[in-house]
Amino acid sequence: MKASYKKYILDFKRPSGTSRGILHQKETWxxxxxxxxxxxIGECGILRGLSIDDVPAYExxxxxxxxxIQLGRNxxxxxxxxxxxxxxGVEQAFISLESKEPFELFPSPFTREAMPIDINGLVWMGDEAYMHEQIQQKLADGFTCIKMKIGAIDFKTEIALxxxxxxxxxxxxxxLRVDANGAFKIEEAMEKLKILSQYDLHSIEQPxxxxxxxxxxxxxxxxxxxIALDEELIGVTDVVEKEYLLKTIRPQYIILKPSLVGGFKGSEEWIQAAENHNVGWWVTSALESNIGLNAIAQWTATLKNDLPQGLGTGSLYTNNIDSPLTVKNGKIFYQKSVAWDTNKIEQICI
Known part of the structure; x- marks a missing residue:
């Protein structure tokens, strides 16, 4: 068995804003x-400025x-x-290699086209007109759960939206869900939570x-x-520390991004800790290409979590890899009639 890697730069169709800045490109491996x-094949989806493994020695x-690679997956x-x-990325690649089809990592009703996954529609930060435009488009597209990034523009404007x-x-x-990405100052957070609570929100991520x-x-x-913890989970790798964090903070939810918390195994440790402490959870992608998103979606389908998941990021890029993943009416489907872009995949594998 031989292992290799290749860097790939994903280009956003439109600059996408968070409280940490505006994204034009996304680096992945x-x-x-x-x-x-x-x-x-697997994807190592690093997020610059956020991932714990954003270090010079990454490559x-x-x-x-x-x-x-002879050490094996575990x-x-x-x-x-x-x-x-x-x-x-290593987890995905080993499961992919061992599968009958390299892109069907977790056979389930989802991959048999029988059971789509409910997802939220993501609204990026921007000026008021752009955010309102996104909201209207998500509603027109049939989403019944919308997640809105907040914390970068004027709070009163966000409340008006x-x-x-x-x-x-x-x-x-x-x-309605909102994601502050840690933007609130500690001394003003509770007051902002009180104001936000007037709008019947499902939750807020990382205030x-x-x-x-x-x-x-x-x-x-x-x-x-x-409150849902997101960035709070990054860098906590020990099972005992995961239990301690949830036992201490006692959040209402946690959000699992496999690329940021150690893949499937790391995420499953968090799920077990959450269930031990009666904490809800859902899964979200971390802006991976369709290679990583496909793996996350298939794994998520096996977990049988009824909450809308954060898996609607596949259409963000101009140069993503075409795949059977399709978003329609607020759900993500795996449509086998839609082929993978074998030309791009061959270029990656060479």
Whole structure:
């Protein structure tokens, strides 16, 4: 068996804003295994400025992983604790290599086209007109759950956007989630949560920056609005530490991004800890290409979680890899009649 990797730059169709800045491109790495009977492929989806493995030695670690591929999937996972996105890419590649079809990692009713997954529609930060345009498009596209990025433009403007949705749709018709990406100052967070709670929101992701455990604990204990931890999970790799974090903060939800928390195995450890402490959860992609998104969607389908998942990011790029993943009426489908872009995949695997 031979392992290799290749860098790939994804280009956004339109600059996409978060509280950490505006995204024009997304860097990713494909990890490829060549065996006697075929190939396996995975994606190491790093997010600059957020991933714990955003370090100068990242590519060197990819090379080390290729050179030590004989260690196998489980030993490599343990050796790569500080590189969760590489853990995830290696997991995908081994499962892909062992599968009957390299892109059907987890056969299920989802991959048999019988059961799509409910997802949220993502609204990126921007000026008021652009955000309103996105909201209207998501509603027209049949989404009944909308997630809105907040924290970068004027808070009053964001509240006005939420108010405009609620004047037209009640919480039974449209579920609203917001994601602050840690943008709120600690001293103003509770007041903002009180204001946001007036609009019947499902939840808010990461209202303050990660690492302020006692402050987050206090917010979760007193919040009028359910809080979901996201960035707070990054870099916590030990099972005991995962249990401690959830036992201490006691959030209402956690959000699992496999590229940021150690792939399937790391995510499953978080799920177990969440269920031990009666914490809800759902899965979200981390802006991967369709290679990584496909793996996440198929795995998520096996978990049988009824909440809308965050898997609607496949249409963000001009140069994504065409795949059977299709979003329609607020759901993601796996349509086998739509082929993978074999030309691009061959170029990656060479």
């Amino acid at each position: 494909f990890f490829v295994l060549q065996g006697e009977e075929g190939f396996g 060197q670690k990819l090379k080390w992983t290729c050179d030590n 030993k490599l996972w343990n050796e790569l604790l500080d590189f969760p996105s590489i853990q995830f 939420l108010s405009s949705i609620r004047k037209r749709y009640n919480k039974e018709e449209i579920e 303050i920056k990660q690492g302020h455990i006692m402050e987050m604990k206090s917010l979760c204990a007193n919040t009028p609005l359910p």
